[in-house]
Amino acid sequence: xxxxxxxxxxxxxxxxxxxxxxxxxxxxxxxxxxxxxxxxxxxxxxxxxxxxxxxxxxxxxxxxxxxxxxxxxxxxxxxxxxxxxxxxxxxxxxxxxxxxxxxxxxxxxxxxxxxxxxxxxxxxxxxxxxxxxxxxxxxxxxxxxxxxxxxxxxxxxxxxxxxxxxxxxxxxxxxxxxxxxxxxxxxxxxxxxxxxxxxxxxxxxxxxxxxxxxxxxxxxxxxxxxxxxxxxxxxxxxxxxxxxxxxxxxxxxxxxxxxxxxx
Numbered sequence: 001x002x003x004x005x006x007x008x009x010x011x012x013x014x015x016x017x018x019x020x021x022x023x024x025x026x027x028x029x030x031x032x033x034x035x036x037x038x039x040x041x042x043x044x045x046x047x048x049x050x051x052x053x054x055x056x057x058x059x060x061x062x063x064x065x066x067x068x069x070x071x072x073x074x075x076x077x078x079x080x081x082x083x084x085x086x087x088x089x090x091x092x093x094x095x096x097x098x099x100x101x102x103x104x105x106x107x108x109x110x111x112x113x114x115x116x117x118x119x120x121x122x123x124x125x126x127x128x129x130x131x132x133x134x135x136x137x138x139x140x141x142x143x144x145x146x147x148x149x150x151x152x153x154x155x156x157x158x159x160x161x162x163x164x165x166x167x168x169x170x171x172x173x174x175x176x177x178x179x180x181x182x183x184x185x186x187x188x189x190x191x192x193x194x195x196x197x198x199x200x201x202x203x204x205x206x207x208x209x210x211x212x213x214x215x216x217x218x219x220x221x222x223x224x225x226x227x228x229x230x231x232x233x234x235x236x237x238x239x240x241x242x243x244x245x246x247x248x249x250x251x252x253x254x255x256x257x258x259x260x261x262x263x
Contacts, residue, residue: 010140012212013086013115014054014062015104017097018047018070018122036122037073044081047074047122051083053129058137059118061086063107065100068092068252071245087248092236092255099261101211102222102233107251108215116143117218120210138178139212142171148221149212150182152205158196163207164188166199232261 018036036047044052054062061084066074068090078085089103101119108115118136126132132151139149152165165187167180187207191199222230236253243250 010058010116010137010144011060012054012058012118012136012140013060013108015117015119016047016050016062016064016122017100017119018064018066018074033073034070037070037077045077046125048077048081048083050120050122050124051078051085052081053126053132054118055083056133058133058140063104063117064088065091065104067094085248088245088250090250090252091258092253093259095258095261097209098222098226098229099233099258101218102226102230102261103237103251103253105215105218105222106230106234106237109219113214113216113219114144115215116140116212117215118210118212124208124210136212138173141173142179143212143214143217146214146217147171148217149179151208151210151212153208155200155204155206158193158200159206160190160193160196163190163209164196164199164204165207166202166204226262229261232257236261 018034036050037045039045042049051062064074064085064087066088071088071090074088077083087107089100089107091100091103104117104119108117135151139151143149150165152167153162155162155164165182166185168183168186169181170177171179171181188199188204219230233253236255236258237251239254239257241252241254
């Protein structure tokens, strides 16, 4: 069965995390112009390429999660290539990935909690974009059924700069194996070189830091595993400054409460 046949009734909203200053590329990348907004030899910046990546059937215009100090770059680079976004969450402080994911999930609690959200960083280089989109669409029925899907990358060698994931039993849809379950011990933080070699030999994957889930599923999991983070973000979002920017919805969570979300 073709991917299109499996997912005709499902649509994915990309949620792009624009992130921080990118100190590893200093001095090119600075706080006032993080690496996501740099053109590193391609035809566009990494941020622009990420937005363009999702301009395809099965995907809606993305939501963006960005710091207030990056909004000028966001607006300029969207306009340069006539790119679109559905909305933007302005993070008042960088509280980490969990708070950012909680913020987008809470936003869609009020829009449509059954929405499929694909959270992805703005600074990833993906060589085969069609294959990536196909993988996301194949995973959509699994996420729609209530699972959180994470994406792995086949390692090219032992790498200490990535986390690793190890799958267990296969996950099937319509008779096809489309992924593997990851147990509580399936996620591994960035290892030393010796451990990285072991992970590669054992068939582990690099953790891409890309997740697909229903907003309602993520809210349930945050209530169970990170209630303090969810409570802080939910309160900050309930008191968010809401306005229109570039003819799109902008939500700016209340600063003091957002900053109480555990890192």
